[in-house]
Amino acid sequence: MSITTLTYDDKGGGDLGITFAGDWLLGQDLPSVDSIVDRLKQSPRPERLVFITDELSNWNTGFIKAVIKIIHAASSQGIVVDETGLPEGARRLVALAFAVKEREGARRGHDEKGLLDQVGEATLRTYEEQRNLLRFTGELMLSLSRYLRGKATYLRSDLVLYFQEAGAEALPIVSLISFLIGMIFAFVGVKQLSLFGAGIYTADLVAVAMVREMAAIMTAIIMAGRTGAAYAAQIGTMKVNEEVDALSTLGVNPIDFLVTPRIIALVVMMPLLTMYSSLMGILGGTLVGLMMLDVSLVQYTQQTISAVEMNSLLGGLFKSLVYGSLVALAGCQQGMACGSSAMAVGQSTTRAVVLGIVLIVVSAAILTVIYINLGI
Amino acid sequence: MKTGEAHIVVEDLTMAYGDFVIQRDLDFTVNHGDVFIIMGGSGCGKSTLLKIMIGLKSPAKGEVYFDGKPFWSSSIKEQEAMKRKFGTLFQSGALWSSMTLSENIGLALTQYTSLSDAEIREVAAYKLMLVGLAGFEDYYPNEISGGMKKRAGLARAMALDPEILFFDEPSAGLDPISAKLLDDLILELRDSLGTTVVVVTHELASIFAIANNSVFLDTDARTQLATGDPKELRDHNSNPVVRNFLHRGKVEVQVA
Known part of the structure; x- marks a missing residue:
């Protein structure tokens, strides 16, 4: 060679x-x-x-x-x-x-952006995102009013499927997490309250914590990761495949057809899941209480029943309604705002979960302050 | 150049999804420097045959030989080495959407050569020039049109100077002019590089323009009905189904 x-x-x-x-x-x-x-x-x-x-x-x-x-x-x-x-x-x-001659203006320069430019662009982007979220909420309200007047186009079978996905299929994970959370609370309660000889009040601690706060917030976070992400991915993929555009050309409002049924499903299922989650949490707490405290099942149950007030229960359920609508809103909004590539679907899914959790925590804080002022 | 020698031999091939046999008893030879067409009606298993030939799906029975070497009975390592000599253009380009065109083309080069980043960029720029996309190195796939995606996909398929180029429906979704340009490009690449080209298509205009060899798969018979130069098949083949297909269904009209 x-x-x-x-x-x-x-x-x-x-x-x-x-x-x-x-x-x-x-x-x-x-x-x-x-x-x-x-x-x-x-x-x-x-x-x-x-x-x-x-x-x-x-x-x-x-x-x-x-x-x-x-x-x-x-x-x-x-x-x-x-x-x-x-x-x-x-x-x-x-x-x-x-x-083939190089097309005029096709080549891209690598212009570096200064810090001020970057901050400015990020600000404008944030502003734009907030506006989109607001507009989306508005469209959703219009769609809901069409639903109430019976003028919306949707498939009943789809709605049933969404109920199943957001409800029954979430039970295993909600059971597991809630049961363990209940047990953890009980462990903490038994350790600390026994110092004062008030171990039996563990029942109160677990019941009140679960019913008022934890059941709603844990379920909401589970649903943000589970259903909110799924909503964003489903709708985002449909957007990439131009399925959303295909609906529009048929004169079917994509919000009515894709978004509102999903939101209804999650909002209806959230309080049910939350109630179930409270129950599982209390069961977990009971198990720990019976094992570590010298109390009978009847005593513990009596203590639990006397601890939970109707107001706490209703307050918790109302919170779950709020969280559910926020999670569903975040998921669907990010799905509809999805770009047109495979990577965009991943991004909007991530954003849906992050936005969902942020909204949950912020609204939890606001609701807690309101509840305190109302004396609930 | 080994023009005219057997390059790919498909022998006694049966393909199936589970129990459902799509095609059986396929036997044909693709020679070096051929533009070989896999044709047949929709749903006859053209794309499945392509998947078997590029090593994505294993056949139920039979073997594919490349330069006399069996593919499916070779070890995984040998299969990988053989696959490196293929370039494939997928139906809608299948460009990786998170990478620029330049990175799309460069990935195989980073993987299999020791070129520096600057050199890889140069190669990518040259491949894009070949397909008429000079200057589009830094574009993302969702920023260019469908026809450009196909050409960028071709540039990616050619990244490693493959000996065989596989095309899945290259002209689907392209306007006649773009389709003709792509056909010309295929011929030009075959002539200047001596690449063997295997094309899945049912576009008659394209078939007669570029092919010198082909296989015809039939949905009903579930096997190949003919193999050879499509122009010959159109004019002289004894099977009416084949002639009918290559005449856009006009033969049967005349018979009736």
Whole structure:
């Protein structure tokens, strides 16, 4: 095998001969064309480039890449290039590569943005996102009023499916988490309250915590990760496949058809799941209480029943309604705002969960303050 | 150049999804430098055959040979080495949406060569020039049109200078002019690089423009009805189904 070389020499008459020899295959150590590019800029400037490839054996992209680089350099210096010396296939490839001129303005510069620009853009983006969320809420309200007047288009079977997805299918994970949360609360209660000889009040602690706060918030966070993410992914994928546009062209309002049924399903199911979650939490607490305290099941149950007031229960359920609508809203809104690529679906799913959890926590704080002021 | 020698041999191939046999007893040869068409009506298993040939789906029975070497009875490592000699253009481009065109083309090069990032960018720029997309290195796939995605997909398929290019419905969804340009590009690449080209299509205009060899799969018979130059098949094949297909159904009209 001959050695891979790249040389140039003046042929007289303004011709510069460029000689390729050996194998020119991509991934090999190929000679650099920089010396030739430098030579083209020096005087006496050649008028014409000639390629000599008699010694060239195997070649592929590695060779063409070098030739194209030389031709680029030559044409920027106004030097004529004679391509007849290239192998037949290579000449055709070079011709093909230069057949379509670069589209005007297609190339992108790498302009670095300053800090001020970045802050400004981020602010505008945030403002835009808030406005979108608000507009979406408005459209949702209009859609709800169409539902109430019976003028909305949707499939009853879809609605039933959403109820199943947001309700029954969530039971296992809600059971597990709530039961464990109840147990954890009871452990903490038993340890601390026993110090004062008030171990039996563990029942109160678990029951009140679950019914008033924890059941609603834990269920909401589970549903944000489970159902809110699913909503964003489902609707986002439909958006990517232009299924949403297809609905619009049929005169079916996508919000009525895709969003509102999902939101109704989650909002209806959330209080039920929350009640169930309270029950599971109290069961978990009872198990720990019976194991670690010297009380009977009847005593513990009596204590639990006397601890829970109607107001606490209703307050907790109202919270779950609020969380449920926020989670569903975040999921559907992010799905509808999804871009048009596979990656966009992933992004909107992530945003749906993050936005859902943020909304849950913020509204939990606000509701707690309101409850305290109302004396609930 | 080994033009004319057997490159891909499909032998006694049966393909099935579970118990459902799609095609059986397929036997044909693709020679070096051929533009080979896999044709047939919708749902006859053209794309499945392509998937078997590029190593994505294993056949129920039979073997595919590349330069005499069996693919499916080789070890995974040998299969990987053979696959590196293929380039595939998927139906809608299948560009990775989170990467720019340049990165799409560069991924195989980063994986299988020791080129520097700058060199990979140069190669990507050259491949894009070949398909008429000079200057589009930094675009994301969702920023370009469908026809451009196909051409970018072709540039990606050519990243490693493949010996065989597989095309799944290259002209589907393209306007006639773009489809013709893509056909010309396929021929040009075959002529200048000596690449063997395998195309799944049912576009007659495209078939007669580029092919010199083909196989015809039939949905009802569940096997190949003919193989050879499509122009020959159109004019001289004894099977009316094949002639009918290649005449856009006009033969039967004449018979009736």
